[in-house]
Amino acid sequence: MFYVELLIAGLVQGAMYAMMALGLTLIYGLLRILHIAHAAFFTLGGYVGVLAANSGLPLGAAAALGVLVAATAGPLVYGTVYRPLLDKPPYVALIASIGLLIAMEDGFRLLFGPYGLSFAENPWFVTGPDLGGIFLNWVQIALGLSAVLAIAGLGLFAVGSRAGVAWRATVDDPEMAMSFGVSPERVRLLAFALASALAGLAGFLVGLLNNLIEPGMGNITSYKGLAIVVLGGLGNVPGTLWASLLLGVAESFGTIYLDKILDRDAIAFFILVAVLMWRPQGLARGR
Amino acid sequence: MATRRMVTGLLLGTAVALAGTGVPGAGAAEAIRIGFHAPLTGFAAGDGKSARLGAELAVEQINAAGGVLGRPLELVTYDDQAKPDQAVPVANKLLGEGIVAAISGSYSGATRAAAAVFQQAGMPYVSAYAIHPDITRTGDYVFRTASMGEVQGRGGAKLIGEILGQKRVVLITLDNDFGQSLARGFKEKAGDFGIEIVSEYTYGIKERQFGAIVASVKRDAPEAIYASGYFFTAGPLVSQLRAGGVRATIVGQEGYDSQNFIDIAKAAAEGVLITTALDRDSDRPEVRSFIGAFEEKAGFPADMVAASTYTAVQVLAHAIERAGGTEGKAVRDALAATRDFPTAIGPVTFNALGEIYKPIQVQVVKDGRFRRFAVIDDPVLLAPPAE
Numbered sequence: 001m002f003y004v005e006l007l008i009a010g011l012v013q014g015a016m017y018a019m020m021a022l023g024l025t026l027i028y029g030l031l032r033i034l035h036i037a038h039a040a041f042f043t044l045g046g047y048v049g050v051l052a053a054n055s056g057l058p059l060g061a062a063a064a065l066g067v068l069v070a071a072t073a074g075p076l077v078y079g080t081v082y083r084p085l086l087d088k089p090p091y092v093a094l095i096a097s098i099g100l101l102i103a104m105e106d107g108f109r110l111l112f113g114p115y116g117l118s119f120a121e122n123p124w125f126v127t128g129p130d131l132g133g134i135f136l137n138w139v140q141i142a143l144g145l146s147a148v149l150a151i152a153g154l155g156l157f158a159v160g161s162r163a164g165v166a167w168r169a170t171v172d173d174p175e176m177a178m179s180f181g182v183s184p185e186r187v188r189l190l191a192f193a194l195a196s197a198l199a200g201l202a203g204f205l206v207g208l209l210n211n212l213i214e215p216g217m218g219n220i221t222s223y224k225g226l227a228i229v230v231l232g233g234l235g236n237v238p239g240t241l242w243a244s245l246l247l248g249v250a251e252s253f254g255t256i257y258l259d260k261i262l263d264r265d266a267i268a269f270f271i272l273v274a275v276l277m278w279r280p281q282g283l284a285r286g287r
Numbered sequence: 288m289a290t291r292r293m294v295t296g297l298l299l300g301t302a303v304a305l306a307g308t309g310v311p312g313a314g315a316a317e318a319i320r321i322g323f324h325a326p327l328t329g330f331a332a333g334d335g336k337s338a339r340l341g342a343e344l345a346v347e348q349i350n351a352a353g354g355v356l357g358r359p360l361e362l363v364t365y366d367d368q369a370k371p372d373q374a375v376p377v378a379n380k381l382l383g384e385g386i387v388a389a390i391s392g393s394y395s396g397a398t399r400a401a402a403a404v405f406q407q408a409g410m411p412y413v414s415a416y417a418i419h420p421d422i423t424r425t426g427d428y429v430f431r432t433a434s435m436g437e438v439q440g441r442g443g444a445k446l447i448g449e450i451l452g453q454k455r456v457v458l459i460t461l462d463n464d465f466g467q468s469l470a471r472g473f474k475e476k477a478g479d480f481g482i483e484i485v486s487e488y489t490y491g492i493k494e495r496q497f498g499a500i501v502a503s504v505k506r507d508a509p510e511a512i513y514a515s516g517y518f519f520t521a522g523p524l525v526s527q528l529r530a531g532g533v534r535a536t537i538v539g540q541e542g543y544d545s546q547n548f549i550d551i552a553k554a555a556a557e558g559v560l561i562t563t564a565l566d567r568d569s570d571r572p573e574v575r576s577f578i579g580a581f582e583e584k585a586g587f588p589a590d591m592v593a594a595s596t597y598t599a600v601q602v603l604a605h606a607i608e609r610a611g612g613t614e615g616k617a618v619r620d621a622l623a624a625t626r627d628f629p630t631a632i633g634p635v636t637f638n639a640l641g642e643i644y645k646p647i648q649v650q651v652v653k654d655g656r657f658r659r660f661a662v663i664d665d666p667v668l669l670a671p672p673a674e
Contacts, residue, residue: 002506009498106328114332116519118551126530126554135532210495210523212551216330220493255499259489263462 005134006252012140014248015147019202020221021228021240022150023195029171029235030191032090033082034226036097038199039218040104045070045200046207046217047108050117059124063204070200074192101222108215116214125208139208146205150198151241158237163190171235220265227272233282243283247271316354318361319613321346321603322381322410324401325392325596326369330492333519333547334592338392338415339364340585341593345600348580355604356611362600367393371400378404387613388412388603392596395419395464402429409615411622413603416541416564416595419464420672423641428619430641432599432632433564435671436465439540440472442562442647442663443513447538448480450649450661453510457535458487459500459524461542466515469540473513476668485509495523501531509535517542522551529555536560544591549655556652560660564632565594566648568659577631588656598630642671 020042027035049066053059081100085093128137158164169177170187178184199218206221207213228247232239247268254267262270275283323342326335342362350359363384365377374397381389382404388411391398398417405412406426414422414429418436423429434442447453456477460470470487477484485507488500504512512535516524521543528537529552537559544563549556566574567589577597581589605628607613610621623641627634633645646664650657663669 002502005502005505006499009496009502012498013496109328109332114328114336115547116333116551118522118547118553122553125526135530137530206495209527210551211526211553212495212519212522214330214519217495252499255490256488256503263491265491265493 001133006256007249008134008136008140010249010252011245012143012248013251014245015144016202016206017221017224017228017248018147018241018244019143019150019198020225021232021244022154022237023198024222024225025229025232025235025237025240026191026195028229029237030167030188031082031086031093033093034090034097035195036094036222036226037077037081037100037104038195038225039222040101040108041070041074041196041199042203042206042218042221043105043108043213043215044073045203046213047112047117048200049204050119050207050213054117054120059208063201066204067197067200070203071193071197074196074199075189078188078192101219105215105219112213112215114215116212116217118211118213119208122208122211125211139205143202143205143209146201150201151237154194154237163187167191224265224268227268230272231275231283236282239282246283316358318359319355319607320361320363320384320386321600322378322384322386322389323362323364323392324367324374324377324381324389324397325364326394326397327364327366329368329370330519331369331394331517333545334394334517335366335369335392337545337585337590337592338596341415341581341589341596342390342392342600344577344581344584344593345597345604347584349601349604355607356613360600360604367397367401369394369397371396373397374400375404377401382408382410386410387607387615388618390596390599390603391415391417392592392599393417395422398422399425402426405429409619411603411606411615411618413599413622415599416592418541419468427623427641428615430602430622430637432602432630432635432643433541433595434645434647434669435472435642436468437472437475438669438671439562439647440469440474441476441668442472442649442665443469443538443540444473444476444480444482445663445665445668446560446562446647446649446661447511447513447536448477448482450663451511451536453536454481454483455485455508455510456482457485457504457507457509457512459504459512459514459516460487460489461515461517461520462489462491465517465542469515470513490520490524492517492520494520497524497527498531500524501527501533504528504533504535505531511536511538513538515540515542518545518548518551522548522556525552525559526555538562541591544650544657546588546590549652549657556655559652561650561657562647562663563591563650563657564645564648565589565591565650566659566662567650567657571629571633573629574631594631598632598635601630602628602635638671639673640671642673644669644671 045066048069052062124138166182228243231243325338367374378401391414395417402425414431416433460466539561543561606621610617649661651660
């Protein structure tokens, strides 16, 4: 039972990582930008959600609003910050991204105060289905379900829809795609909207789970997201998924069995170093 | 006409400027400048805000009552982000600001780093609530108005083992100066109170997800949990423990001591015990007046950080008054000679190391507020080191 609970705790954490890392890997696949500021959209989803919920909106609507705002802000940031830098070397966009994260984080702090915000009512967190001794609350279930749905949805979208085909064509060869009438610009905007929506939803759910929305809440997740993206093989969507779940479970067991040796946050980077040394193409088979 | 108005304006401007800079003879008495550093940005900014409000409240009250030696106090405030590498340049900047003494409204790491700078400069320095043992060992110019971590940890052991009579205990330790020194004190005395430590888990300060620890604590089935942390880690930890079905008594410490903890953990906070410095149900007038004045100024209830920083300013002002001047050595000697000075955290007397003895206030969360549960007044168990 204990191991089942550890495993579940790890999978929930992994689902959260997956939702963050998917966006990172999508954007990297398209633009070759390491989008560090992704963390800020995670936080943004949380803040919009908590403000909406505390002003009387039902939790579901608050979640939708958080996702919507994040999904709008993502393409906006792409247009204002990244687009002008696309023909510069990749580290320019990376530096801009780090700057953007710091600016947004301190923006949240200035706007909403240093203490962080909590949900006035948090019913999803304190209730859950009875699973015979295993306590799971609705927030944890929602995190797991969202990750599964997001990944399945992305898969269907990429294979089965026109926009998905355009997307894959743009990833493979932007110029060729353009000559077939695909607008790479629209694909990029779509990627940022999707990635930011996922981050916003993850931020909202994690906010419920911690009952605390803080200016810097996305940082660790984002840095780990980067490690996951590398572990999964840069730009590789299924690889990213497996790496997320693996890391979540490794951390869950590591917190209990390795805590005298390795800090939990060090586990991700320890695995990262190991993988870079022995399998630099990532854990999954190369594309 | 125009020229005359200009000359008057100039004269007026000069007079205002002179008064502003406090040049003697310009009217107002020259302010006594006190250096103050606290984490105003970064992860600890919440505590930094409480610290700053506490310090400002003390200065306002002292100035309203006529100041110190007939001169007003002025706080020179810098942000140290609770980082040691920021605290050193901040301390040096403060030394260049014409201060006569300094106060730390910050955490242990930053305070230890700044203490070395102030000690070397012969500048009296009071740490309001940082609890690392090495702070006062930096030298004879460094004082502290908080109980050391080890001392609080011993108090926690007495609370669980003797007052509550619970013997099976799990430790959840925050992996930094604060958490480790609490755990050390707790483990040192646990045996004396018949406590069996079933297991100990550690977590990092950025952690907010405790699923694995919750699952393990359930397996351990302890009677009580001694968990160190700050409100932003303790809030999620306590809610997740309760949501995971853990019913054991939870004992925290000063780090929990903020209304924010209760706002985060909500119903899960009910019944949580903490060992701290501020007794909300005290009937001492100096405590009551602080609690009322702080809530009025801040708009949120007083906490341990605010009370300790408020106290540090008062203790320092009291010492300058008795020293009869602002010379460093004289102020240091007056600080060292502080005896039974009544404050919001109890009477303050410094020992040879610059530490204070004070009873530990055990507070319990009841109906969304901290209330008195017990007071541990045990001068032997809670004696601070004297060297």
